[in-house]
Structures are given as C-alpha cells and as structure tokens.
Amino acid sequence: MELTQRLGDKIAIALSSLCVIHCLATPLILIILPSLGALVADNHEMFHQVILFFVLPVGVLALWAGYRHHHNLSILLIGLAGLGLLLIAAFFGHDYFGETGETALTIFASLIIATAHVRNFQSNQIMPTGDCHHD
Structure with missing residues (x-):
C-alpha cells in the first residue's frame, strides 16, 4: 500500500x-497562434474529462492509502x-462562472490537490512504517 501511495x-x-x-x-497559445483556436476549443472539454x-x-486511492498510513484526516x-x-469546475464552472471563473477554479482546485498530495507524500516519508498508529 505504501508504494501505491507514493506512486499515486x-x-x-x-x-x-x-x-x-x-x-x-x-x-497564451490562442493569442500566439489564433489558427489553433478551433482545434483547442473543440477539445477543451474532452481534455477535462x-x-x-x-x-x-x-x-x-493515494489519499486514502496515505490516510491509512499516517491517519492525518486534514490531508x-x-x-x-x-x-x-x-469536479465542480469541470461540470459546472463554465456555465456558472464563465471561462475565466472556470479556469480560476480549476487552477485553485489543482493547487489544493497538489498541496494535499505533497503533504501526503511527506507524511509517508516522515513516519516510518513501524511507527504507524492503527485504530
């Protein structure tokens, strides 16, 4: 499970x-190469999916494996x-927040996710396997 968490x-x-x-x-690509606009626009939602x-x-999976190891509920x-x-950004962002709001929410969510996984990974590195607290 530890390998699953670290790799995940x-x-x-x-x-x-x-x-x-x-x-x-x-x-930026659309500004620099406007001819790619149609290609990017058609595949934008598919990329998110x-x-x-x-x-x-x-x-x-990685967050759950980490939680089972370090029991830090906040992570x-x-x-x-x-x-x-x-999920909210992907399915409702454009309709409720517009393109800019969807982008901002997606970036914000991605940073939160990355932060949680960095903390999850660090918690695994700090706590040796033998020191786990099992409930």
Whole structure:
C-alpha cells in the first residue's frame, strides 16, 4: 500500500501540474497562434474529462492509502475538497462562472490537490512504517 501511495501521490502531483499548465497555456497559445483556436476549443472539454478520468481514481486511492498510513484526516479532507472543487469546475464552472471563473477554479482546485498530495507524500516519508498508529 505504501508504494501505491507514493506512486499515486507523484502521479497526482504531475496531473495537477498538467492541469495548471493547460489552463495557463491555452489562452497564451490562442493569442500566439489564433489558427489553433478551433482545434483547442473543440477539445477543451474532452481534455477535462480525460484528465478527470485519471485524477479522481489516482487521487482518491493515494489519499486514502496515505490516510491509512499516517491517519492525518486534514490531508485527506484537503485532498477530497480539492477533488470536489475540480469536479465542480469541470461540470459546472463554465456555465456558472464563465471561462475565466472556470479556469480560476480549476487552477485553485489543482493547487489544493497538489498541496494535499505533497503533504501526503511527506507524511509517508516522515513516519516510518513501524511507527504507524492503527485504530
């Protein structure tokens, strides 16, 4: 389970970073290369759906494995809150907050998720396996 958590945290951090890069780079690419606008616009929602397909299970699995190891509920709740915000951004962000609001919420959620996974990973490194507290 420890390997699952460490690998899951690393993958989740990478996916969260990819999400932030996508949100920040897409408008810049559209400004620099407006001819790509149609291609990006058509695949924008698909990118969110594909990334969520990976982010949700990997994130939940890594956070849960970490919680079972270190029993720090705040890390688990912060990560789940970030995942919840990411779901809201993906499914309702554009309709309720507009393009800018959706982007801001997605970046905010991704940073929360990455922070939770960094803390999850660090907690695993700090607490040796033999020092686990099992309830």
